[in-house]
Amino acid sequence: MRYVITIAVFLGVLIVGAALYVWFGVYNIAATEPHWSITSSLIEAVRERSIEVRSEDIQVPNLYDPKFTEAALPHYHEMCRLCHGAPEYPPEEFAAGLYPHAPSMTSGDLQKELSDAEIYWIVKHGIKMTGMPAFGPTHKEEELWGLVALVKEIPKMGLEQYRQQIKEMGLTEDMSHGHSHEESEHEHK
Ligand code: HEC
Structure with a gap:
């Protein structure tokens, strides 16, 4: 008793x-007040295992099919790039204030650590309380897989290749996410 x-x-x-x-x-x-290192390690372990477990059974299609990257490039350029950057397009200023930080897509480190299925899961569902949005509710399956293919491709792309693809699609640096195909006079830098 x-x-x-x-x-x-x-x-x-x-x-x-x-x-x-x-x-x-x-x-x-405050986003300006970092976690203690023990809290960060714990959150990281939770995130890693949560994503690993949930992406285990996802069937990955053939990502070499160019239809995927074509479907994804406008979305990448208009959204992901703002936080994660693209070849020689640094992230927007506001992204420097994100906590946790949005990792670089161009360095290739993130691509080494995550499987295709894990990238797909993250892009589709987002990550709670981080600023990483879920794109599943607003994008088609083909576009989501396209984003995976593009994420894999980006560290190997140079500025020229990236720019050319953007140009071919009629995208410009400043366009909003409206999929308008208007050309603007504004040149990058
Ligand atoms: C508003 C900012 C923002 C946008 C837009 C954004 N992300 Fe993220 N993303 C983040 C942040 C912040 C993280 C880090 C989350 C964390 O540390 O858990 C992240 C994490 C990720 C990760 C996991 C990285 C890792 O090392 O575990 C992937 C993959 C990713 N984003 C892909 C994308 C793609 C693809 C798009 C576009 C469709 C996109 N993100 C758009 C902010 C953003």
Whole structure:
């Protein structure tokens, strides 16, 4: 019986403590305040395993089919590039303030760590509380797989190849995500 009371008191103190912690705003939610390294390691482990487990059974189509990259390039250029960058198009200024940071697509590191199925899962579902959006609700399957193919391709692409593809599709640097095909006079840099 004594043990039960001790545990109950302990739990009670814990709950009240947690409530006071929240109520007095002790936790600093600012993006400018990094996590402790132990918190970061824990979040990373949770993220990695969560994605690994959920992408295990995903069937990957043949990503070499050019229809995929063609379907994806306008989407990449108008959205992903703003946070992750593209060959010689650095991310937008606001992306520097994201926490966690959006990793570079051009360095090739991310591509070494993630399988095709994992990239697909991330792009489709997004990552909670990070700024990485879910594209599944707004994009077709073909476009999602296209984004995977493009993510794999980007570290190997030079500026010229990337620019040429953008030009061929009638995209310009500043266009909004409306898929308009108007040419603008504005040149990059
Ligand atoms: C508003 C900014 C933003 C946009 C737009 C965005 N992302 Fe992200 N993305 C992030 C952030 C932030 C992370 C890091 C999440 C984390 O650390 O858990 C991320 C993570 C990722 C990752 C996982 C990287 C890793 O190392 O685990 C992939 C893959 C990815 N994004 C692909 C894309 C693609 C493809 C697009 C476009 C369809 C896109 N993102 C658009 C912010 C963005």
